[in-house]
Amino acid sequence: MEPNWTAVTDRALADLTDLVKMESVSAQGRMLEETASAVTRLLEAEGFKVERYPGRAAPVLLAEAGEGPRTLLIYNHYDVQPETPVELWDSPPFQVTERGGRLYGRGISDDKGELISRLAGLRALKEQVGRLPLKVKWLIEGEEEIGSPSLEGFVRQHAGRLRADGCWWEFGSIDPQGRPVLYAGLKGIICLELRCQVADSDLHSSNGAVVDNPLWRLASAVASLRDASGRVTIPGFYDRVHPPSPEDLAQLAKIPDESAAMQQAYGIRGFLDQAAGPAYYRRMNFEPVLNVNGFHGGYGDAGSKTVLPARGMVKLDFRLVPDQRPEEVVRLLRSHLAASGFGDIEVIELESHELPARSPIDHPFIQLAVQVADEVAGPGRSAVLHPSSGGSGPMHPFTEYVGVPVVSAGIGNHASRVHAPNENIRAEDFARGIRFAARFMERISQL
């Protein structure tokens, strides 16, 4: 019996509203235990047996339900980014608000909307079939927004219990034309801070004649790390990077070019090397990247101040591709700085590294996800599969230790403002995400 999708969606929206109210900001340790309990109640109501493990900052939930020859592993998180700057929100961050077809709230896209749409789809499937016709193992953590410090160890330790026919990743997106966009991989990431100090206290800038400038030193060091086209210039950085395979390149060629929509949405002045189409998606999927996330030191208010600052600081992230190794990249960076005369610049590793991860795009589980997304999206909105993606996340322990193919499919969109004020999803995508979840699980059970 076909579920009453309106009723299913209304109930899911009520669940989502309740969950968004929980201010589960992991960076600030807010309401993490309570939110883990709320998620546990939602899962138990659908027949899940939920185990709760202590994480470094928040509980890790491992839930199991259903019976059948097939097993689906799902990964989500219940923590969110801080809501600041609150003044840039057009409605209260922890209150779900609908405006113009969009639902606003902190975490509504990342990752509570994903979690609830999946739960609602599972509920609908149970109603339809009378039972859950596959085994679902659901791993839900509360530390994703602070770098998942407990996850790798947890997955490694429980690898046997997590075995499944496929793993459904925590996010996915809908492109500007309404096409579902799925991803079969993530880049790795390293977050670093560079620090330079030339004196104990700030000096009058007349002393710049004899005292080195920490901001110039940092600028010069940062400048030496890449070129104007974005290519990293640290010796050895590309030694382990493979060119994309012919299959990967063929897959890139199928991706509809939405770079112009991206450019318009964010007012982007232009793309590196005027990248568009396959060249744009090749960079996003397969090229490692060095980002400068922040650069701070000295005077920054209006007008001038003739100061020679004592110190400065730079935040960097590297996005890595297979088979780059974070520890090796950090080592190459340190050697490069030392060899370039910047041995005095301190390199601080900010949090756990994440390794790149990819699954084979022709794996039946991944192809099934694409096919179901296609069907649910409807005509003229063919699903798009990226062989990897520009983003990062703790996917590697799943491919490495559990040995499971992983696919990203979800309800975000290019204007979801994830991590930013006015985070949102489209109500339509939420409803469609519920139908996708029900159909995806049903079809997995029939594999």
Added chain:
Amino acid sequence: MEPNWTAVTDRALADLTDLVKMESVSAQGRMLEETASAVTRLLEAEGFKVERYPGRAAPVLLAEAGEGPRTLLIYNHYDVQPETPVELWDSPPFQVTERGGRLYGRGISDDKGELISRLAGLRALKEQVGRLPLKVKWLIEGEEEIGSPSLEGFVRQHAGRLRADGCWWEFGSIDPQGRPVLYAGLKGIICLELRCQVADSDLHSSNGAVVDNPLWRLASAVASLRDASGRVTIPGFYDRVHPPSPEDLAQLAKIPDESAAMQQAYGIRGFLDQAAGPAYYRRMNFEPVLNVNGFHGGYGDAGSKTVLPARGMVKLDFRLVPDQRPEEVVRLLRSHLAASGFGDIEVIELESHELPARSPIDHPFIQLAVQVADEVAGPGRSAVLHPSSGGSGPMHPFTEYVGVPVVSAGIGNHASRVHAPNENIRAEDFARGIRFAARFMERISQL
């Protein structure tokens, strides 16, 4: 009759205490009219005829007193820097407080202590001689800390009235060994801001694969402006710079090397090219400099944030030497940025430029100042004359339009914390500055 120096100094300290109470912060337009009036009353009490001219932000005072064949022009200012950050002061900023032989307060060195010590010296000389035996023209502005926007025009317009045998500059200093340090010149200055923007709003840093990074662009532009030894690498920058004359080099060789004391006072890690002695002072006096005063953009708090910032900003100052021209240097900078692929970086001129200025070190007026400083300092503390200095200021209109030799002699020291919390002078230097002022004016009158 020799004055009672203790009484003279006590009265000067009372005047200084009153004047420091006036919160004459020009950057914030605080109490400027009132402070100009307070200074006027002090001058009138000594027989000055004071004219008050409107400046762009604060009144300019031009005062005249005394009679004689010789004329001394004095330049001071009554405005001060903001007192922030207040929490770093160990006593209230606008209340003169004595601790360990030092007098603390905002503006106590720069420039109220200088102003009051000169007034007290003049008062003592009058008592001693029975009249003021030379003509004193005293120009006191209230916009020095905001770049003296009215001064050049004022000096140019009143050049005839300002003619004198010599001009006594607003500051001077005492080195760590108690030697008076005099300066016969200042560098010019340009303050600029560089801005770079790549999008209307911040992006997730995964987009760094295709979108350029404004902080890398700024870093790369800044890196291209100088080398690791501090030498500016903008083509044409040194075209008008002369090497020091043999007389200048001989003068540098006479300067006692206090670089180690400077290094210790500020915990400086090391000097560019290990400069010390004459090489150190050659840089301070004769080398143009590029400073990075500030660099800001993107994330700067604890930990990491994987953001691709939309924009960034850099503050720069150039210190110039004769015959460099600010407009030309800005033009060379713009051409260099454009030629280096950074034509998108906006260059904003922050305030009026100041031209470099120098007076001949063998001029009798300057030699007299050195000689008097020597006498007042006493044995073992020979006065030191720098042919120029590392600092800047609005000296050029005086040498150019008035055609007067200018010398800096005063009561600051290397630990005066000018423009910073706990600004101070040594009580001993204040008392000695009063005696210097009395003797200097007396000796000028006898020229």
